[in-house]
Amino acid sequence: MDKEIIEMDNLSLNIPNIVGSADIFIWRFHNAPKELQALSVNGGDEDWLVLVKEAFYSHYYIPFLEDGMQGGIGSCNVDTFRIGEYLMLIGTHA
Numbered sequence: 001m002d003k004e005i006i007e008m009d010n011l012s013l014n015i016p017n018i019v020g021s022a023d024i025f026i027w028r029f030h031n032a033p034k035e036l037q038a039l040s041v042n043g044g045d046e047d048w049l050v051l052v053k054e055a056f057y058s059h060y061y062i063p064f065l066e067d068g069m070q071g072g073i074g075s076c077n078v079d080t081f082r083i084g085e086y087l088m089l090i091g092t093h094a
Helices: 015-019 054-059
Strands: 006-007 024-028 046-055 076-081 086-093
Touching: 015 046, 046 054, 054 086
Parallel strands: 006 076
Antiparallel strands: 024 046, 046 086, 076 086
């Protein structure tokens, strides 16, 4: 994983309360919690929002989370944010 990761410090989100014990949790962007949607750096081209434990993501290859992957979460781009032990990935189409 050698892409830029945006550090998100001092957030009042309790991610385990949102995803439970899941290693990975996927929403259509507009169905994701509003607090997570608000962290996007895009202007309305978001398609998917994923929370994944960083240790899980670094251990397992998950091809549909890659940038530009046909049929993946971001046909154009995937922005990555670190929130504690989790990575939040937002896939966009533009």
